Amino acid sequence: MNSNIYNSPVFEMACRQFDRAADILEMDTRLRQRVKMPKRCLAVSCPIELDNGEVVVYEGFRVQHHLSMGPTKGGLRFHPKVDLGEVAALAMWMSWKCALAGLPYGGAKGGIAVDPFALSLGELERLSRRYMQEMIPFVGPNVDVMAPDVGTTPQVMAWMMDTYSSYVGSNASAVVTGKPVGLGGSEGRKEATGYGVAYFAKSYLDDLGIAPEEATAVVQGFGNVGSEAAKALNRFGVKVIAISDVSGGYHNPHGIDIGDAIKYVSKNRTLEGWNGGDQIPNDELLEIKCDILAPCALERVINETNASKLNCRIIAEGANGPTTNQADAILAENPDVLIVPDILCNSGGVIVSYFEWVQDLQSTFWTRKEVLNRLCKLLDRSKAELEAQRSKLGCSRREAALSLGIHRVAEAKRIRGLFP
Structure with a gap:
């Protein structure tokens, strides 16, 4: 159909x-x-x-x-x-x-x-x-x-x-999430999506035997998700060497000053005119040699045109749908590139939104440390389940993630039945 x-x-x-x-x-x-x-x-x-x-x-x-x-x-x-x-x-x-x-x-x-x-x-x-x-x-x-x-x-x-x-x-208050904390929002919600992206990137670096202190990252998209991912990667020890937004890309092989970039965007809305790195086109930014490439903007930025030109070890998908089906097929032929699929990689935001919803319904609120500890437990569980599914089915990580999520929805519909 x-x-x-x-x-x-x-x-x-x-x-x-x-x-x-x-x-x-x-x-x-x-x-x-x-x-x-x-x-x-x-x-x-x-x-x-x-x-x-x-x-x-x-x-x-x-x-x-x-x-x-x-x-x-x-x-x-x-x-x-x-x-x-x-x-x-x-x-x-x-x-x-x-x-x-x-x-x-x-x-x-x-x-x-x-x-x-x-x-x-x-x-x-x-x-x-x-x-x-x-x-x-x-x-x-x-x-x-x-x-x-x-x-x-x-x-x-x-x-x-x-x-x-x-x-x-x-x-x-439970009708929306992502509210200011003073109106029933949750501690940790603002950084949750970007933090989760960085958390998974670090976790897979560990699996590859790469020390975070020796790793570099490129973050495409410097909105809430991208900026928080960059901050968290820095805290984990990873050097962020390039960032971008709608105004273009900014490259500094010695390391981007993430705090300065965030302050600049807060004042000027975009990175346009920022002097913290050499300006390069967004398409070139995606092809910079790095350990972690984190696309954190819109859909379909990794496509059949640039997929073979990527020069990274890990693609941590902070955006929804950043990699096209054609690009997936090309990247599947490159065993040196590990893709952390979007529905796993950027799930931190909806998980902490769930925490916020629960807190609002119960009128009981948690500290930031409690929120992030609960988040990490769910992220670890999701990753373990995905890797088990991948091993069981002999498929890609994206296919493992999708098949797990889709199967659970299908089972719910099957058990509930079809309303006459």
């Missing part, structure tokens, strides 16, 4: 990944489409008044992939290139990610086609609140729980929580 609703290269990529994993699992044909296709998609108009009095209508989307194991869970993306197909693919990947981590969630994702940097703070608030208002019939702490993603922040989550709470007439 092909979909006319989710027609996009990213969705097709996610579907091909699913089909490969389903073949490995020899999944019953009666289950395949039920497990594969999203349960629900929403497209809404979000009109807001700009500061100059003009009224602009933005397109917003939300896809809920399945609700067989609990409420759906997933981020909200503000980016000019957001479309329904991309959002659907991200929701699918979130489903497998949650199941792989053993979380009681289905996957979801949302987005608005907008450049958030082009909006004033007031315009951003009006857009965030309007989007949540349109979503109210379809979200809730036990229905669908949103979180930050590309272009959104804890402040956006705070506005959305307030909008939903005003509608239901009581404080509903």
Whole structure:
């Protein structure tokens, strides 16, 4: 079954990944489409008044992939290139990610086609609140729980929580995660995704017998995930020699001053004009010789054009879907490159979002140390289960991760049965 609703290269990529994993699992044909296709998609108009009095209508989307194991869970993306197909693919990947981590969630994702940097703070608030208002019939702490993603922040989550709470007439902190700590957010949530990327990179360095102090890393994408991954890699002893964002790449073979780069971006929004490294094009940055390449931006940046040119030992996928199917096939022929697949590598964010949700529901809050200790235990468990599955099936790490997550969702649907 092909979909006319989710027609996009990213969705097709996610579907091909699913089909490969389903073949490995020899999944019953009666289950395949039920497990594969999203349960629900929403497209809404979000009109807001700009500061100059003009009224602009933005397109917003939300896809809920399945609700067989609990409420759906997933981020909200503000980016000019957001479309329904991309959002659907991200929701699918979130489903497998949650199941792989053993979380009681289905996957979801949302987005608005907008450049958030082009909006004033007031315009951003009006857009965030309007989007949540349109979503109210379809979200809730036990229905669908949103979180930050590309272009959104804890402040956006705070506005959305307030909008939903005003509608239901009581404080509903569990309706979103990634909130400021003072509003029921969790300690450790901000750094969770990037920390997890670095944690897995270090873990696989250990497996390869490479000391972190002797290793180098390149981080593509210097938003929340990339900057936190770079910070954590530094703390583990790894030298980060290149970073990038939309303004381009910055290379310093002696080591990037991550703290200085973060301060610069906090003040200037991007790395443009930063003097902490030699500026190079983003495509060249991906090909720098290093031990760890961490793509932490958008989808499909590693493709059939550049896959054979990569010069790293480990690809730690901080972004969702950064490696195309064609690139996977090329990299499979190179035994010197180890891929830590996205649904494992960047799962730290949704795991700590789960912790935040649990804390909000129970009104009991943990310290940062408690959160990170719990996170590391789940990351270690997921890695061990993935490696056992890889050994059992004789497949790639991506196929092992996907087959584990997909199998768990399929089992839940099989056991629940098909509603008449």
